[in-house]
Amino acid sequence: MNYPVWQLGFPGGLLIAAVAVLHVFISHFAIGGGAYLVLTERRAYSHNDSELLGYVRLHSKFFVLLTVVLGAVTGVGIWFTIGLVSPEATSSLIHTFVWGWAIEWVLFFVEIAAALIYAYHWDTLDRQTHLIVGWIYFVAAWASLVVINGIITYMLTPGRWLETGNFWDGFFNPTYWPSLFIRTAMAVGLAGIFGLVTAMWEPSPLRERVVRWAGWWLVLGIASLLPLSRWYFHDFPSYSRAYFSGMYTAVHHALLGGAVCTGVALALALVFALIRPKLMNPVVVAVLLVAGISVMATGEYLREFSRYPYVINSYIYANDIRVGQVESIVANGVAKASPWVEGSADDPHAYGRELFVIECGSCHSVAGYRAMRKITRGWDAKFASEILLHLPAVRETMPPFVGDEHDRAALGRYLASLMPATPSGANEKELGQQVFAIHCALCHSVGGQRRPLDLKGTDPEGIAGMLGTLGDINPDMPPFTGTDAEGHALAVYLSDPRQ
Amino acid sequence: MNLPIPYPDPMPLPAPVWLLRTLLLLTFFLHVLFMNCLLGGTAVALVCTMRRKSSEFSVRLAGDLGRLLPSVFAFTITLGVAPLLFLQVMYGQFLYASSILIGVPWLAIIGMVVLAYYGVYFFSMKGHEPNGKTTAVLALVVLLLASIAFVYSNNFTLMLAPERWLDLYHSNASGWNLNWSEPSLLPRYLHFVLGALAVSGLGLVVMGLREREDGYRQWLIEQGSLLFTGTTLLNVGVGFWFLVKLPGPVRLAFVGGNGFATALLGVGMLLPLAAIAHLIMAKANKSPKRQLAIGVSCGVLTVAAMVVMRDVLRNLALAPCFSPNRLPVAPQWGVILLFVLFFIAGLATLYYMLRKAAVATRMRVAATQKLQ
Numbered sequence: 001m002n003y004p005v006w007q008l009g010f011p012g013g014l015l016i017a018a019v020a021v022l023h024v025f026i027s028h029f030a031i032g033g034g035a036y037l038v039l040t041e042r043r044a045y046s047h048n049d050s051e052l053l054g055y056v057r058l059h060s061k062f063f064v065l066l067t068v069v070l071g072a073v074t075g076v077g078i079w080f081t082i083g084l085v086s087p088e089a090t091s092s093l094i095h096t097f098v099w100g101w102a103i104e105w106v107l108f109f110v111e112i113a114a115a116l117i118y119a120y121h122w123d124t125l126d127r128q129t130h131l132i133v134g135w136i137y138f139v140a141a142w143a144s145l146v147v148i149n150g151i152i153t154y155m156l157t158p159g160r161w162l163e164t165g166n167f168w169d170g171f172f173n174p175t176y177w178p179s180l181f182i183r184t185a186m187a188v189g190l191a192g193i194f195g196l197v198t199a200m201w202e203p204s205p206l207r208e209r210v211v212r213w214a215g216w217w218l219v220l221g222i223a224s225l226l227p228l229s230r231w232y233f234h235d236f237p238s239y240s241r242a243y244f245s246g247m248y249t250a251v252h253h254a255l256l257g258g259a260v261c262t263g264v265a266l267a268l269a270l271v272f273a274l275i276r277p278k279l280m281n282p283v284v285v286a287v288l289l290v291a292g293i294s295v296m297a298t299g300e301y302l303r304e305f306s307r308y309p310y311v312i313n314s315y316i317y318a319n320d321i322r323v324g325q326v327e328s329i330v331a332n333g334v335a336k337a338s339p340w341v342e343g344s345a346d347d348p349h350a351y352g353r354e355l356f357v358i359e360c361g362s363c364h365s366v367a368g369y370r371a372m373r374k375i376t377r378g379w380d381a382k383f384a385s386e387i388l389l390h391l392p393a394v395r396e397t398m399p400p401f402v403g404d405e406h407d408r409a410a411l412g413r414y415l416a417s418l419m420p421a422t423p424s425g426a427n428e429k430e431l432g433q434q435v436f437a438i439h440c441a442l443c444h445s446v447g448g449q450r451r452p453l454d455l456k457g458t459d460p461e462g463i464a465g466m467l468g469t470l471g472d473i474n475p476d477m478p479p480f481t482g483t484d485a486e487g488h489a490l491a492v493y494l495s496d497p498r499q
Numbered sequence: 500m501n502l503p504i505p506y507p508d509p510m511p512l513p514a515p516v517w518l519l520r521t522l523l524l525l526t527f528f529l530h531v532l533f534m535n536c537l538l539g540g541t542a543v544a545l546v547c548t549m550r551r552k553s554s555e556f557s558v559r560l561a562g563d564l565g566r567l568l569p570s571v572f573a574f575t576i577t578l579g580v581a582p583l584l585f586l587q588v589m590y591g592q593f594l595y596a597s598s599i600l601i602g603v604p605w606l607a608i609i610g611m612v613v614l615a616y617y618g619v620y621f622f623s624m625k626g627h628e629p630n631g632k633t634t635a636v637l638a639l640v641v642l643l644l645a646s647i648a649f650v651y652s653n654n655f656t657l658m659l660a661p662e663r664w665l666d667l668y669h670s671n672a673s674g675w676n677l678n679w680s681e682p683s684l685l686p687r688y689l690h691f692v693l694g695a696l697a698v699s700g701l702g703l704v705v706m707g708l709r710e711r712e713d714g715y716r717q718w719l720i721e722q723g724s725l726l727f728t729g730t731t732l733l734n735v736g737v738g739f740w741f742l743v744k745l746p747g748p749v750r751l752a753f754v755g756g757n758g759f760a761t762a763l764l765g766v767g768m769l770l771p772l773a774a775i776a777h778l779i780m781a782k783a784n785k786s787p788k789r790q791l792a793i794g795v796s797c798g799v800l801t802v803a804a805m806v807v808m809r810d811v812l813r814n815l816a817l818a819p820c821f822s823p824n825r826l827p828v829a830p831q832w833g834v835i836l837l838f839v840l841f842f843i844a845g846l847a848t849l850y851y852m853l854r855k856a857a858v859a860t861r862m863r864v865a866a867t868q869k870l871q
Contacts, residue, residue: 002505003595004664006602007672019609068573069616076580077609083587084602084674087505087595094587095510099834101584102522106838106845109577113849116570117856124859133852140848165510167831322509339503340668357672 001321001329001338003087005357010365012085013304013318019081021297023074025190028183028296030067030111031145032191034138036217037063037118038131040195043213045127051206057122059198064119066194068112085362088320089155089311096161096170097151107144111137145183153179155312156303157237162314178232185228186296189221189265193292196273196285208277215273218288222266225295237313239396240306247449248397251305258298265291308363308397317399319362326402333404334358352414355407363398366418378421378438385412386478387442393476394442423486432493435486443477446497455494463491502661503668504820505592511829512588518835519585519823520810526581528806532698532799533575538644539699540564540571543726544622545637548629556718558629563706565626568619576612589823590658590813597658600667602674604650615643645692652688653678659816686741693734694805697771700726701798704778704791720791724778727798731771738768749815760811767804774798 006012037060044052083090094101114137121130150171154161161170195214199207233241243251265288272280311318321329329337334355341354356372364370376384385408387394388401401408423438425431436446444451455463466473467480467487480487512519544564547557587594598605618640625633657663657678667676678684703723710716742750742764752760777794781787814822 002592004503004599004668004672006599006674009673015606065617065620069620070613072573072576073609073613073616076576076612077606079580079583080598080606080609083595084599084606087591087599091508091587091591091595092510094584094591095508095513098513098584098588099831099838102581102838103834103841105577105581105584106841108580110845110848112573112577113852116573117852121856121859124863125855126859129855129859133855136848136852167513167834324509339501339505340665342669 001088001325001334001358003320004340005361006084007357007361010368011361011363011370012081013362014369016078016081016085017297017300017304019074019077021293021300023071023078024300025293025296026067026071027075028187029190029194030063030071031138031141031184032187032189032217032221033063033067033194034115034134034141035188036191036195036214038134038138040213041131041134049209051202052209055198055202055206055210058201059195060119060122062198063194064115068115072108072112086311086316086320088322089316092312092316093151093155096167097154099167100147100151100171104144104147107140107147111140111144114140142184142187145187146180149180149183150176156240156307157235158313158315175232175235178228178235182225182228182232182299185221185224186299187221189218189225190292192216192218192221192269192273193285193288196280196288199280200282200285204278207280211273211277211280215269215277218269218273219266222262222269225262236306240308242396243306243308248305251302254298254301254305258295258302261291261294261298265295305397309392309399319359319399321359321399321402326400329402330404334402334407348410349414349417352410352412352417355403355411356414359399359401359403359411372415373418375442376415377419378423378434379416379419380481381409381413381416383412383439383478383481384415385409386481388412390443390476390478423482425489428489428492429496431486432489432491433497435482435490436493439480439482439490446494453494456496458495460488460491460495463494464488467491502820503596503665504661505596507592507821507826511827512823513829513831514588514835515828515830516589516823516826518830519589523582523585523589524806524810526578526585528803530575530578530582531802531806533571533578535695535698535802536702537568537571537575538641538648538692538695539697539726540568540702541619541622541637541640541644542696543699543703544568544626545634545641548634548637551629556715558627559715560703560719561629561633562627565623569623572616572619589826590817590821593658593661593817593821594654596661596664597654597678599674600664601650601653601657601676601678604677605654605674608647608650611643611647615640615647618643648692648695649688650677652684652691653681655813656681656684656687659813661820683741683744683746686737686744690734690737690741693730693737694802697727697730697734698798698802700724700728700730701774701795704795708788708791720781720787724782724794728775728778731775735768735771745812746816749812752815753812757811757815760808760815763804763808763811767801767808770797770801770804774801 008015037056040052040056040059043049044056079090114133117125118130118133118137121133125133150173153175154170154173157174158170159173160166161173192214195217196211199210199214202210233244244255246252268284268288268291272284307313307318309317310323311320314323316322325337335341338358341358342350356366360372364372364375367373379387388408388411391398391401401411403411423431423434425434436444440453444453446453464487467490470477471479480490482490541564544561547554547561547564550557551561618636621636622633622640657667660678660681663678663680667678670676700723703719703726705723707716707719707723710719742753745753748756753764755761774794774797777790777797781790781794784790
């Protein structure tokens with residue numbers, strides 16, 4: 001509202017997700033991989049294993065090329081992206097946590113310097129000092145997770161910060177600890193996966209030795225994920241725990257996919273790394289990489305989804321509108337609040353589109369992701385403007401519509417224009433089914449999970465009469481806006497919904 | 500006119516403005532030094548690889564730069580993060596708005612940095628024996644870095660020009676914009692790019708000062724001084740062009756309207772001249788070390804003066820509508836103290852590692868020389 005909206009044609013959150021998943025994947029490797037490097041180096045010294053030492057040296061070069069370049073730059077990339085997509089929330093984060101970030105920056109600096117020195121001074125530094133530099137790297141890298149984790153978890157569960165506004169209340173919030181442990185486990189697992197990647201370049205029998213060693217890391221990381229995610233989930237805000245009950249198919253699929261990927265990775269690691277390391281090959285490693293990135297992506301997706309309708313829980317909505325702003329925008333209208341919308345009088349359709357972009361565009365696109373065109377099929381302007389008053393009842397994941405009567409009518413008209421269709425059917429029941437799809441199915445199902453309606457056997461006339469009083473049954477329900485004939489057809493359908 | 504300036508964040512600043520500004524300018528100054536060495540250094544490396552057939556020293560310099568540039572790149576980025584952070588705290592509502600308007604090129608920076616970075620690593624692996632391929636890769640790297648700089652120039656001028664925002668937004672809301680209608684865009688960009696080349700010239704002089712072998716040493720110092728002098732003299736002209744193209748009130752402030760701004764401009768013009776004078780005097784001198792050091796220092800101080808001047812320019816341009824000094828402040832002293840402790844510990848750790856690495860390298864070089 002306060003800022004222009006970067007209109008990409010799809011929700012900017014997808015862009016954040018793309019950059020973030022890549023970054024998170026590499027940066028967790030950058031943490032676990034640090035420990036992997038020093039511990040492998042130490043192992044090589046204590047076993048007097050010069051081949052293993054050769055492997056770590058190679059691995060350290062690969063490590064630097066991946067983490068110092070792609071890892072670090074995509075980290076900056078997340079910053080750029082969130083500033084473009086959610087400037088209001090980014091500004092808020094920066095104002096709350098700039099000193100956290102400043103501390104993280106110091107750690108980042110030390111980390112980069114240590115990584116470069118570690119990778120390029122194998123021959124110059126004595127073993128002791130070289131190991132120390134490696135440890136410095138690892139400690140700095142993990143400590144930067146310790147810092148950033150506070151800021152990330154704060155967005156989901158700001159906890160007491162909402163009342164106190166205190167840095168530490170926001171930082172050590174309810175999900176801080178489980179998240180820190182989960183991420184550390186991920187880091188350990190990813191260190192194993194990338195250890196396998198470079199192991200593929202080594203000849204036998206060194207290869208088997210490394211594969212088994214890296215396999216332990218992988219197994220340890222994955223195996224601890226399950227109990228840790230339960231702990232993490234347990235501390236989720238209660239409203240978002242409800243999202244996992246099966247009501248949201250996307251969440252359901254993500255959970256399933258994540259579980260499958262974790263299981264596959266664990267099985268592959270056990271068989272190909274621990275039991276039969278001779279059989280490990282680049283294809284399996286590639287599958288593990290894909291599984292690893294999928295697990296990370298699932299985790300990030302679920303975390304972001306759990307935050308809906310907010311980007312910072314109870315403080316800023318996902319469409320970058322501040323919770324505290326809502327009242328005044330409802331009273332005065334969007335045009336007063338945003339200098340970026342063009343005059344509302346001359347072109348109501350364009351104005352409606354702008355409102356869509358501002359209020360819905362962060363989660364819906366018109367024709368692609370969560371396509372509005374599919375959702376609004378058959379809507380008329382009256383129904384649309386009524387529904388706008390009940391968005392949180394349609395889905396708990398949605399922020400309320402903000403704006404005055406005039407705004408609501410304009411957005412309603414725009415939404416109704418996306419996919420106009422008059423309900424029709426071969427017989428009254430078919431018509432009734434369509435009326436249900438348009439007017440009720442947003443919130444109800446027949447025999448499904450979402451607020452199932454069971455009016456089977458009820459007298460159609462009684463149902464038709466009830467349609468005039470929906471708002472009395474529950475204030476979360478919009479009045480029925482269809483014609484009398486449609487109302488009657490709906491009643492007939494509901495009284496006997498079987499085909 | 501009603502300007503679409505977003506209201507500042509309702510939260511108070513988490514530190515006093517002087518502290519934020521000091522950190523902003525300090526870290527930005529360091530960033531600029533590294534960035535200049537990166538941009539100028541890759542350009543120099545490019546020329547070196549092109550001259551690989553005719554000049555032995557060029558090949559040698561390419562190899563040396565290949566060893567240095569990846570680290571220079573790493574620190575350019577790390578040192579760039581901090582000022583961006585502090586800039587956002589103080590001027591966020593301007594920076595976010597202008598970034599969104601040029602969203603596509605702005606985000607493309609990330610992709611360009613990754614490409615350029617890997618290009619530099621490629622060069623660093625092949626730099627000791629340059630060929631056509633290294634030249635091509637370096638040319639691409641220089642092009643990418645110059646483009647990145649250009650996008651930065653666009654954003655940092657656009658954030659100062661809210662009167663242009665609505666037009667850009669309404670002409671293209673998907674972020675396919677640049678700030679072409681800014682009169683000072685090209686001179687500003689040229690000024691900074693030439694400045695980068697000049698500073699990398701100083702970098703060559705410093706490399707020369709640390710070199711043991713006489714011929715190469717002499718050559719480095721000569722080439723570096725030449726590069727600095729040539730680009731700086733050009734830049735005096737470009738600087739005037741830049742000044743002329745500044746918005747009226749801002750320009751007036753720099754030419755007498757504002758004492759501090761004017762003095763700064765004066766210092767900013769005298770320092771590079773002093774640097775050039777010392778570099779030239781050093782040429783005639785048998786033991787030029789001291790003069791070269793003074794010359795380099797004057798050059799580096801010029802950068803500092805330019806960094807401050809840039810900040811003054813920003814504040815003058817925004818003065819009619821905004822000043823961070825008017826924002827409410829509620830310092831988080833506890834966390835600030837923690838930051839300071841981390842900062843000191845970080846510096847100590849860096850010192851420890853760099854020192855160990857330097858000593859070890861020196862010992863190793865000495866050992867190999869003894870063997871030969």
